[in-house]
Amino acid sequence: MEKTFRGGIHPKDRKELSRQVPLQHYEAKGEIVLPLGQGIGKPAKPLVKKDDLVLTGQIIAEADGFISSNVASSCSGKVKGIEKRRTLSGSSVDCIVIENDGLYTPVEGMGVQEDISAIPNEEVVARVKRAGIVGLGGAGFPTHVKLAPRDPSAIRYIIANGAECEPYITCNDQLMRTQADGILEGLEIILRLFPNAEGVVAIEDNKTEAVAAMKEAAARKQNPKIRILPLRTKYPQGGERSLIQVIAGVDFPVSKLPADVGCIVNNVGTIYAIWRAVAFNEPLFTHVLTITGDAVNNPGNFIVHNGTKVSELVEACGGIREGVTLKKVLAGGPMMGIAMSSLEVPVVKTTNAITLLSEDAVEKAEAQLTNCLHCGRCTTVCPQGLLPQLMADAVHVGDLERYEKKLYGLECIACGSCTYVCPAKRPLTQVFKQTKAEILAQKRAKQAGGGK
Amino acid sequence: MSNVLNISSSPHVRDRWSTRYIMGIVFLSLMPATIVGVAVHGLQAFLIILISIVSAVGTEFLFDTLCHKGKSYLDGSAAVTGLLLALSLSPDTPLYAPFIGSVFAILVVKCCFGGLGKNFINPALAGRCFLLISFSNSMTVFKVDAVSAATPVAELLAGKAVNVTSMFLGTSNAVIGSSIAALLLGGLLLWAFDIIHGEICFSVLGGFTLFVALFGGQGFDPVFLIANICGGGVVMGAFFMATDYVTSPVSKLGQMIYGLIIGVLGGLFRVFGSSADSFSYSILMGNLLTPLIDMYILPKPFAYRKKAIARQSGAPRKTIKQMIPRPVLVIAIITLLAGLALGGVYSMTEETIKEQQRKKAWESYRAVVPQAESFRAVQAPDIYGTIYGSSYGRVTINEAVIGMDASGKTVGYAISVTSSEGYDGNITISVGIDPDGVVNSIEFTELHETPGKGMLAADPAFKDQFNGRSVTSFKLITGGGAPAANGIDAISGSTVSSKAIVNAINAALDFFQSVKGVQ
Numbered sequence: 007m008e009k010t011f012r013g014g015i016h017p018k019d020r021k022e023l024s025r026q027v028p029l030q031h032y033e034a035k036g037e038i039v040l041p042l043g044q045g046i047g048k049p050a051k052p053l054v055k056k057d058d059l060v061l062t063g064q065i066i067a068e069a070d071g072f073i074s075s076n077v078a079s080s081c082s083g084k085v086k087g088i089e090k091r092r093t094l095s096g097s098s099v100d101c102i103v104i105e106n107d108g109l110y111t112p113v114e115g116m117g118v119q120e121d122i123s124a125i126p127n128e129e130v131v132a133r134v135k136r137a138g139i140v141g142l143g144g145a146g147f148p149t150h151v152k153l154a155p156r157d158p159s160a161i162r163y164i165i166a167n168g169a170e171c172e173p174y175i176t177c178n179d180q181l182m183r184t185q186a187d188g189i190l191e192g193l194e195i196i197l198r199l200f201p202n203a204e205g206v207v208a209i210e211d212n213k214t215e216a217v218a219a220m221k222e223a224a225a226r227k228q229n230p231k232i233r234i235l236p237l238r239t240k241y242p243q244g245g246e247r248s249l250i251q252v253i254a255g256v257d258f259p260v261s262k263l264p265a266d267v268g269c270i271v272n273n274v275g276t277i278y279a280i281w282r283a284v285a286f287n288e289p290l291f292t293h294v295l296t297i298t299g300d301a302v303n304n305p306g307n308f309i310v311h312n313g314t315k316v317s318e319l320v321e322a323c324g325g326i327r328e329g330v331t332l333k334k335v336l337a338g339g340p341m342m343g344i345a346m347s348s349l350e351v352p353v354v355k356t357t358n359a360i361t362l363l364s365e366d367a368v369e370k371a372e373a374q375l376t377n378c379l380h381c382g383r384c385t386t387v388c389p390q391g392l393l394p395q396l397m398a399d400a401v402h403v404g405d406l407e408r409y410e411k412k413l414y415g416l417e418c419i420a421c422g423s424c425t426y427v428c429p430a431k432r433p434l435t436q437v438f439k440q441t442k443a444e445i446l447a448q449k450r451a452k453q454a455g456g457g458k
Numbered sequence: 459m460s461n462v463l464n465i466s467s468s469p470h471v472r473d474r475w476s477t478r479y480i481m482g483i484v485f486l487s488l489m490p491a492t493i494v495g496v497a498v499h500g501l502q503a504f505l506i507i508l509i510s511i512v513s514a515v516g517t518e519f520l521f522d523t524l525c526h527k528g529k530s531y532l533d534g535s536a537a538v539t540g541l542l543l544a545l546s547l548s549p550d551t552p553l554y555a556p557f558i559g560s561v562f563a564i565l566v567v568k569c570c571f572g573g574l575g576k577n578f579i580n581p582a583l584a585g586r587c588f589l590l591i592s593f594s595n596s597m598t599v600f601k602v603d604a605v606s607a608a609t610p611v612a613e614l615l616a617g618k619a620v621n622v623t624s625m626f627l628g629t630s631n632a633v634i635g636s637s638i639a640a641l642l643l644g645g646l647l648l649w650a651f652d653i654i655h656g657e658i659c660f661s662v663l664g665g666f667t668l669f670v671a672l673f674g675g676q677g678f679d680p681v682f683l684i685a686n687i688c689g690g691g692v693v694m695g696a697f698f699m700a701t702d703y704v705t706s707p708v709s710k711l712g713q714m715i716y717g718l719i720i721g722v723l724g725g726l727f728r729v730f731g732s733s734a735d736s737f738s739y740s741i742l743m744g745n746l747l748t749p750l751i752d753m754y755i756l757p758k759p760f761a762y763r764k765k766a767i768a769r770q771s772g773a774p775r776k777t778i779k780q781m782i783p784r785p786v787l788v789i790a791i792i793t794l795l796a797g798l799a800l801g802g803v804y805s806m807t808e809e810t811i812k813e814q815q816r817k818k819a820w821e822s823y824r825a826v827v828p829q830a831e832s833f834r835a836v837q838a839p840d841i842y843g844t845i846y847g848s849s850y851g852r853v854t855i856n857e858a859v860i861g862m863d864a865s866g867k868t869v870g871y872a873i874s875v876t877s878s879e880g881y882d883g884n885i886t887i888s889v890g891i892d893p894d895g896v897v898n899s900i901e902f903t904e905l906h907e908t909p910g911k912g913m914l915a916a917d918p919a920f921k922d923q924f925n926g927r928s929v930t931s932f933k934l935i936t937g938g939g940a941p942a943a944n945g946i947d948a949i950s951g952s953t954v955s956s957k958a959i960v961n962a963i964n965a966a967l968d969f970f971q972s973v974k975g976v977q
Binding site for chain 1: 463464465466467468469470471472473475476477478479480530533572573574575576703704706708709752756757758759760761762763766769770
């Protein structure tokens with residue numbers, strides 16, 4: 007039996023809907039909408055204005071501050087304007103809207119393979135930064151920041167996250183099957199920056215083809231510093247902390263970063279993007295994405311252009327199935343994905359799936375809501391070793407002090423495992439996310455007050 | 459795309475487990491015990507179960523409806539409470555009892571404290587104990603072939619051997635859900651369905667067994683231990699009641715401590731107490747300690763545990779101290795301390811208690827042989843303290859004394875006898891007999907029967923029946939049977955107590971024949 011972390015759950019993965027569908031490059035036909043903030047950090051500063059002509063791969067907005075990332079145009083055409091548009095999460099943010107000419111004329115110098123061994127290390131990080139690469143696993147943390155820790159020699163593990171534990175999503179599975187060599191190239195590039203690090207490609211053992219493909223690629227590479235590590239299939243195996251727990255054997259609080267315990271975790275998609283950025287001078291404007299769910303006609307895996315409308319992608323999959331009512335659409339999978347209110351929004355760098363469902367389990371669960379039984383199932387599955395039932399009690403009585411100090415409520419990573427197993431159908435994760443935001447807001451208010 | 463999409467916070471999928479599913483499994487797991495109970499005890503048992511469940515669900519329904527509380531009666535928890543309550547009642551309980559017990563359990567213990575998940579003690583157990591206290595007489599009637607008889611635990615308490623096989627099958631003289639085999643099967647089902655885990659069950663059983671083995675007086679005699687575990691609701695308590703999610707601690711360590719407390723208390727009550735129903739009380743006490751345990755025994759998140767902190771700073775070596783799991787150490791220490799404290803108190807007080815009993819006995823000798831000026835003991839130490847004869851049940855002769863007047867002439871005998879078959883433990887009687895075999899009078903030096911029933915034995919109406927009669931043995935007459943020359947009218951409703959007393963006095967008379975004339 008493969009190694010795994012403590013806790014966790016086994017939700018129905020429904021990956022069979024799309025796992026055998028090969029990656030297909032989809033070129034958007036309609037307009038492209040590129041939010042200035044795609045991932046964690048400050049939104050980028052636009053470098054173009056209305057009516058400017060842009061080319062595919064052209065940097066059209068640049069990072070504003072340390073934690074911020076560039077945005078590249080994903081098509082060629084004319085800038086329609088910089089305006090507020092609704093995004094996946096439902097909020098309206100500043101976006102660069104481009105009239106797509108459908109030609110995809112590339113920017114000069116992009117796509118020509120260079121000899122990466124000639125590129126110095128500083129240039130590697132600079133190219134990653136220029137390409138606007140963020141963590142494609144979902145959080146969207148700027149990758150160039152991740153690659154520049156305080157002490158590079160203290161990094162022991164570079165973890166390529168191919169676990170893909172989230173139900174329904176299969177795009178990274180397909181990416182690993184077809185681009186195994188590219189991913190390993192990317193991993194080697196990162197390893198160059200960290201002399202004491204070992205590269206570990208972590209894959210859940212339900213992706214047998216991906217494991218085989220990666221192993222073959224590794225055999226071709228014959229790099230002793232790289233190994234392929236199948237892990238037991240269990241959610242949230244692909245969580246950064248779960249991976250570090252298994253690979254480095256370390257548990258660490260949220261106040262610390264993976265780099266503090268000698269690890270850097272990158273999604274396999276991100277690592278592939280790093281290779282493209284460094285070796286081909288190609289910014290991040292395409293990424294892999296799964297369109298799936300029981301409500302769509304032909305679920306599939308795509309290489310999509312950043313800023314493509316979700317509705318266009320759904321049409322590319324044959325649209326919504328006849329006789330089915332679309333109940334819920336998720337950006338991401340069902341465990342951590344965001345419920346969308348409309349399909350007329352663009353996919354961004356961190357969107358790894360669009361899940362279209364004809365049934366809403368949450369709606370059904372609400373009908374079965376009862377008081378907490380204190381059954382302790384939430385405690386058993388929590389990958390952080392928290393006590394969700396007592397945390398919910400503390401929130402209920404308004405004891406945020408106990409929530410934070412005694413129950414370590416801020417350690418919650420919002421993986422949703424507790425809510426998934428709760429027989430009383432309590433919305434635990436939601437409560438914890440809200441409470442965390444509340445406590446952090448209070449702290450910020452206090453700091454701001456103290457600063458005066 | 460005209461329809462409105464649902465929006466909610468993640469996660470967007472749910473496990474199939476629901477409150478009703480859990481309650482369904484618990485209900486199912488109680489089915490073996492229920493079926494055996496009904497098969498053995500018949501219609502009455504079935505009616506008790508039915509009334510209990512219907513009134514439990516009905517009470518919650520009425521409460522929900524009247525207080526506009528939704529439909530919590532449908533979640534199955536009330537039905538489980540009703541069934542558990544019924545299974546912990548005697549099959550000869552009057553039919554109003556399950557009704558009253560269920561109403562109390564649901565209305566007072568559950569609904570008034572906020573409904574499902576908010577009760578501070580197990581409702582079914584609370585209902586049972588409420589009935590035990592309120593209707594102590596009719597609640598504890600166990601009949602075998604329409605004759606009152608003692609439960610296996612009462613017999614065990616009295617030092618008798620019990621039939622473990624019948625306890626396993628559930629054909630013994632106990633509550634409806636007393637079949638150990640069926641309960642174990644149910645417990646196994648709960649475990650197989652992942653409803654309960656080992657922590658509570660095994661710490662309850664472990665604590666109990668250890669205590670009974672250490673202080674039960676028969677050491678690690680397996681037959682004795684198994685008999686003790688099989689009786690008095692220990693198995694039902696360990697698998698179905700102590701494991702109640704709501705009233706047990708959250709953490710595994712907390713659960714082990716909680717289970718151990720219940721086990722040790724249960725053992726304490728079993729060994730040193732006299733009630734056959736004591737295990738219910740020990741679980742209730744464990745329930746009450748749960749909030750306290752949850753306040754102090756909180757496991758830290760993985761990242762804050764000592765080992766994890768050591769790893770974060772890059773020191774992965776384990777010391778031997780770290781290799782012994784902390785819970786094991788803590789539990790070992792708690793058990794040791796509790797055992798030592800209890801054992802110590804017992805041995806310290808044992809002598810004093812014996813001394814006082816002796817003093818009391820000698821005082822009673824003066825009362826039953828008033829003519830005597832002084833007494834001297836009859837030397838027959840090999841008989842003292844052992845079971846006397848075979849026809850008197852478990853009766854021991856404590857001692858016999860000869861009363862003498864001022865001139866040293868024998869004016870009477872006083873014999874102290876103890877029957878261990880009282881309804882609630884031992885009954886010790888001093889019997890005064892004059893040299894011709896006529897009973898002078900009797901005095902109780904140890905009597906703690908049911909107030910208003912067995913305790914009436916100390917009333918002259920019963921006690922004085924023996925005075926001035928000269929027979930070789932008395933005969934107990936129950937329920938207004940025909941009078942006889944040697945007849946003694948039983949205390950109404952306390953056949954067990956009356957029988958024990960008459961047996962003890964008959965044993966004394968029999969023993970008198972052998973000491974008579976001994977000077």
